[in-house]
Amino acid sequence: MTDASAPRCYALLPCAGVGSRSGAALPKQYVEIAGQPMVAHTLAALAQVARLAASLVVLAPDDDRFEALVPAFEGERGWVCRRGGATRADTVAGGLDELLARGARPDDWVLVHDAARCLVRPEWVDRLIDACLPDAVGGLLALPVADTLKRAEGGRVAETLPRADKWAAQTPQMFRIGTLREALAKAGSAMTDDASAIEAMGLAPLLVEGDAGNLKVTWPSDFTLAERVLAARPKGNA
Numbered sequence: 374m375t376d377a378s379a380p381r382c383y384a385l386l387p388c389a390g391v392g393s394r395s396g397a398a399l400p401k402q403y404v405e406i407a408g409q410p411m412v413a414h415t416l417a418a419l420a421q422v423a424r425l426a427a428s429l430v431v432l433a434p435d436d437d438r439f440e441a442l443v444p445a446f447e448g449e450r451g452w453v454c455r456r457g458g459a460t461r462a463d464t465v466a467g468g469l470d471e472l473l474a475r476g477a478r479p480d481d482w483v484l485v486h487d488a489a490r491c492l493v494r495p496e497w498v499d500r501l502i503d504a505c506l507p508d509a510v511g512g513l514l515a516l517p518v519a520d521t522l523k524r525a526e527g528g529r530v531a532e533t534l535p536r537a538d539k540w541a542a543q544t545p546q547m548f549r550i551g552t553l554r555e556a557l558a559k560a561g562s563a564m565t566d567d568a569s570a571i572e573a574m575g576l577a578p579l580l581v582e583g584d585a586g587n588l589k590v591t592w593p594s595d596f597t598l599a600e601r602v603l604a605a606r607p608k609g610n611a
Contacts, residue, residue: 381426382482382502383472384419384545387464388412389433389457402488403438406596407603410442414491414603420450421495424502425484429475431468433457460562462570469554479551482511485567486545489590492602493545497584501547504581511548512579513568514587515540542566543583552576 388402402412412430419428429452432439436455440447447453452475456467465485472483484501486493497514505511518539524531546567548556556570564570568578590599 380481380506380549381477382424382484382547383477383550384422384425384428384484384486385465385468385472386412386415386419386428386430386486386488387457387461387468388430388439388488389436389464390461399438401590403442404596406491406590406600411491411590411599412439412488413443413446415486415488415493416443416446416451418491418493418495419486419498422498422502424499426450427452427475429454429468429472430488431455431457431464431471458562462557462560462562462564465567466554466557469550469557472550473554477550479549479554481550482506482547483550483553484545484547485553487589490544490587491590491599492586492588494584494586497587498545501545501581504579505547508579510571510576510578511546511552512581513546513566514543514583515580516543516583516585517541540580542568543587543589546578548578 390400403410406414416428419425427450430439432453432455434455434457439453454471456471457464458467469483484498501514518536518541522534522536522539524534548567548571553567553571556574560570560573571578588595588599590596
């Protein structure tokens with residue numbers, strides 16, 4: 374029996390971008406990979422995370438593709454709204470407002486996840502939830518940087534940067550709805566991830582080790598890699 378007063382967890386997928394770097398003819402979340410639109414693979418994985426009360430997809434106001442391409446999504450644990458904005462931060466903020474309008478509380482948790490990270494596995498999401506539920510701030514999946522980092526100027530190396538304390542941020546990123554809503558309102562729309570807005574409030578998100586397989590499909594070559602990985606997985610196993 375679950376405690377009705379305990380904070381719940383929701384997933385939020387900002388899905389209002391156009392994916393201009395992908396080179397695709399349509400928004401990249403709708404490009405077909407291994408027989409389904411990219412976002413369908415992402416949602417199938419999140420549906421296997423039992424502790425998510427619901428997953429909310431935040432679309433652009435003029436999106437006319439989602440329901441046709443992902444027809445079986447909406448239901449008790451599958452929610453859709455059209456509150457997407459001009460930037461990712463605006464879209465997330467609109468989604469947070471939608472969650473509150475649907476009965477979520479400010480102290481509930483939200484896991485913001487990139488629709489383009491379609492290789493996500495349920496066990497990685499569970500790892501994040503396990504780490505963040507007892508934490509005062511929340512956190513994000515991330516990986517220690519393995520490559521040598523170079524700072525460029527004019528197409529040439531300006532300097533080599535130390536990598537010992539560098540981590541590459543992934544998603545999901547998990548914070549309290551009220552805290553993230555306040556953070557985004559203060560930080561403005563230029564933030565490229567949710568943890569940055571939380572950091573701007575003087576808080577230190579928890580780094581939870583992710584997986585190198587949690588690729589964000591961005592460039593044309595990424596689609597080929599994602600296709601191979603998804604095609605190799607057993608059917609019904611996101």
